[in-house]
Amino acid sequence: MAKLSLLLLPVLLTFVSTSLSCPEHQKQALLHFKASFINATSSTKSTLNRLDSWNSSSDCCHWDGVSCSSHFGSKTVLALYLDHIITSNSQEPVWLPSTIWTPLFHIRSLMHLDLSGNEIRGELPRDGFGNLTKLVHLDLGLNHFNGSILSQLFHLRYLQYLDLSSNSFQGELPRDGFGNLTKLVHLDLGSIYSNGSFPSQLPSQLFHLRYLQYLDLSRNFIEGELPRDGFGNLTKLVHLDLGSIYSNGSIPSQLFHLRYLQYLDLSYNSFQGELPRDGFGNLTKLVHLDLSHNSFSGNIPNEIGNETELQTLSLQHNNFFGKIPSSILNLKRLEELDLSYNSLSMEIPIDIGNLSNITSLVLSNNKLTGRIPSSILKLKKLERLQLDNNMLVGEIPSGLSYIKGLKSLLLGGNHLTWNNNATIEPKFILSELSLKSCSLEGEIPNWISTQKTLNFLDLSENQLEGMFPQWLAKMDVGFISLSGNSLAGSLSPFLFNSHNLVFLSLSRNNFYGELPSNIGNASSLLVLMLDGNNFSGNLPESITNIYSLVLLDLSNNNFSSNLTDMTTLEHLNIHDNKITSEFLDRVCQISNLYILNLRNNSLYGSIPNCFSNLFRLQILDLSSNHLIGDIPPKFGNLAGMIETSDVTSYIEDNLNVSFVLGNRIIDVIVIWKRSKQGISWNNLYICSLLDLSMNQLSGEIPASLGSLKALKLLNVSHNNLYGKLPVSFGDLKNLESLDLSHNNLSGSIPQSLANLQQLTTLDVSNNKLTGKIPMGNQMQTMDDPKFYANNSGLCGMQIRVSCSEALSPTKPPGVKNKETWFSWEGVGIGYAVSFSVTVGILYLTDNFVPTKPPNYRRQQRRQRV
Ligand SMILES: *[C@@H]1O[C@H](CO)[C@@H](O)[C@H](O)[C@H]1NC(C)=O
Ligand SMILES: *[C@@H]1O[C@H](CO)[C@@H](O)[C@H](O)[C@H]1NC(C)=O
Ligand SMILES: *[C@@H]1O[C@H](CO)[C@@H](O)[C@H](O)[C@H]1NC(C)=O
Ligand SMILES: *[C@@H]1O[C@H](CO)[C@@H](O)[C@H](O)[C@H]1NC(C)=O
Ligand SMILES: *[C@@H]1O[C@H](CO)[C@@H](O)[C@H](O)[C@H]1NC(C)=O
Ligand SMILES: *[C@@H]1O[C@H](CO)[C@@H](O)[C@H](O)[C@H]1NC(C)=O
Ligand SMILES: *[C@@H]1O[C@H](CO)[C@@H](O)[C@H](O)[C@H]1NC(C)=O
Ligand SMILES: *[C@@H]1O[C@H](CO)[C@@H](O)[C@H](O)[C@H]1NC(C)=O
Ligand SMILES: *[C@@H]1O[C@H](CO)[C@@H](O)[C@H](O)[C@H]1NC(C)=O
Ligand SMILES: *[C@@H]1O[C@H](CO)[C@@H](O)[C@H](O)[C@H]1NC(C)=O
Ligand SMILES: *[C@@H]1O[C@H](CO)[C@@H](O)[C@H](O)[C@H]1NC(C)=O
16 A cells, blocks of 8 residues: 555655645635534544644645645645544544535646545435545545445546555445556455345456556456466556455466566465466466365475465365375575465475474364474474374474464374473473374363463363363363363362353363352353263352353263252152252253253252243253253253254454354264264254253143254153144254153054154154054155064054054155265255264264165255255
8 A cells, every 4th residue: 555655646745845835725625625524533532633734724635644745836645544543442443424525626736636544424415526536545444434436537637556455345346447447557446335245246347457466356346267367467566365255166277477466365265176386387476365264175286386475374164185285395585384274295305494484384183194293393483383183193303392482382182292291390381282182191281271361272182180270270271171081179269250261171181169259250161061070969040151062962961950948859750840940940040051061960940941041052961860840841942952053153243252262173972873972063053952951740741842943863762751742843953862751642643743854863752642643755654663662552654553543554755865874965055073073972882773875865966055
């Protein structure tokens, strides 16, 4: 930006003769502009300090932000630098009526106008720009201008610099007009539209702007694929940003003709295919290349090594596979290399240490093997070393702790070992540390207490013992995972005095005791996982203050309701809905929960009605407790089980805690069809489960449960439920597993269950059901007699018992589709890999043989395509 302004200004600013002053009418226009600006902003808390010098007694050419030229003995205003003049104290944008512009349109000599970064809201005036025919530089970026982009701008035919970025315009990019701006060198249209704007087509006239050096179209909604032809015209391009434009298809090969390109950003789109091998031969000036968050595949071409000027190379979140090309070692200027979240295999290039300017080396979440090359210790400028979640082996080079600048050290999720001797006097001050599964033994290493800026700590899946150290509880770390160790003791209240604590997982250790009563002080807590310990007692009342909590897992502990009077306990009447569990009464006030797991505790009493307040709840597991009473009919109102939503966008939009989770994938462990499964945090939006099994619930199953259309699993087995099966279950169209076994249910199985096209597991055994098992669709495939056993007279082809009234076995329409069982994969776009893998594992290890569903939905999708 500064560079281009220079083209224009040296000429203007060379001399300012003191005997001359700016023309009176221009001064008046500017004073008028100031007055209306102040008038319009007076109601807000904003200040306009930079306009203080604008007073009527001085020469306007001397005012702050005003530049004049001297021409034939008279001066005229040439440039107005009014960027960031509003210092808004409150964050509210300033709403300015477009009329305040009018005075500026009298200054017809204006060549340079910069009003960027002023939070101005409102429409651009329809008339006026037509007056400023001399404009060369116009910057209106970083405001909230709305309305449509004015055709008047296309009359400014001397314009070289146009920045409309980060505004809230509406409508489409104008088809005609850009072709008029033949002198444009810099065009920034990044994020010009308000959210939810309609997609635009790329105006073909853009490709007539042959002097263009800078083009930013990022963060807009550009329809369809990029044009094959066009970019080849923009031969002078140096900077091209097409990030987040929702484009797909392959990248136009003409991009590889742009031999002056230094900056190329195609990130966050859906580009596919392999990168052209020879393509990089032309782009030898590239300094910044970002292809991240696309669907590129194939090998990373060896020719990448020809981009010897590269300083940042970002290929993360694609489908690249194969080896990291050793030609990457040619990129001597490289400072940031991110290849994470691909499927790269084999070893890290052994001489990676030759890239001596690297500050950020991120290779996480690939399939890299071998050892960490010791040459890595030559990278003296290293700030981020992230090799986590690969298949690396061996000892972590102990010299790392002497790299002073290191801030992020993520090595977890490999088969590495950490030599504690290395860190007796660490020189680094880390903000992120992951030594997950690095064979740590003994107490939590003491040297961590010297890491004063630590914000992310993952020491899970090691063999750590001893107590949770007090120093750690006081360190104010945002993300702490110590799961899967052998730590013991009760929790320190200091831990919860932190307003930074966002994520705490102490799963699968030996912690015990009651939860500290100040737990509610941790007001930013998003995820609390204390499952698999020996915690006991009631839930502290203060927990209801944690407004931000979305995941609470207290399963497999000894928590109990506050029913101290054991005589009450003994005489608990299983039909009594009045003895609600105080524990659950508290839980249901944590109103933003998405996931609640209280499985396998000692909770007594009935499920309170207030559960229906938990309107985001998608996963609820209350199984294996001592709950009594009815299933509250209000469960049918649980909105999160009717329609799921995306927890990550909820967090981003509503909670000020985005920092630690970032792109990290957290696995949420659920019980899926009788075995533990991990669902990736990023894929929760397609998953809803309700498990109330192994309690003493009684009464009839409320028909209202039929409205929970998003449910994939419903388990109410091993209770004392009686009455008929609700016909409304036929509406649970996403249901894959339904377990009603071990109750006292009677009547027949409703025919409506045949509507459940996703159903793969149905267990109704050990009830008092009678009559014919429904036929049709999935019901045909669920023919394991075990799941119908011990009832009072079921019949049907599934159990090879013919029904008396229909002796001739009706021949079901043959089920042709023989696709594999874990066809879930096909259900949703972008389905969690971890889920299909884990479901796949289940397929091998589960103790019953799963049935094969014909996957109707996948077929439908194919047909549509
Ligand atoms: C100041 O604003 C008020 C209304 O908000 C308007 O009536 C008045 O004309 C404005 N004065 C100037 C100088 O713009
Ligand atoms: C007007 O501004 C000039 C500086 O540009 C300053 O020296 C002068 O004192 C100001 N006059 C008044 C009346 O504020
Ligand atoms: C354009 O400039 C002329 C002459 O300075 C002025 O009379 C007219 O009002 C200006 N137009 C607008 C829309 O301000
Ligand atoms: C532009 O924003 C203003 C203030 O928010 C609003 O009054 C006006 O209707 C908007 N114009 C359009 C076209 O949306
Ligand atoms: C292009 O410029 C010409 C002449 O200045 C003008 O008549 C025409 O309306 C402009 N086109 C657009 C789309 O503004
Ligand atoms: C390339 O530029 C020429 C001349 O400016 C123009 O005629 C042609 O249509 C442009 N190509 C594309 C694809 O826009
Ligand atoms: C390199 O650029 C030239 C034109 O500038 C083009 O003809 C050639 O095909 C380009 N090479 C590749 C591999 O794209
Ligand atoms: C890449 O560089 C090598 C030399 O390092 C050279 O032989 C080769 O031709 C270059 N490739 C392209 C496509 O320019
Ligand atoms: C490494 O960085 C330094 C300082 O930023 C720079 O002077 C030097 O040229 C760089 N080395 C290479 C090989 O680019
Ligand atoms: C750690 O240091 C101790 C004593 O300095 C030594 O005996 C031991 O072998 C070292 N362990 C490793 C793994 O280097
Ligand atoms: C249990 O409930 C009783 C009465 O409601 C109350 O006095 C007592 O403090 C509660 N105990 C705990 C640990 O919450």
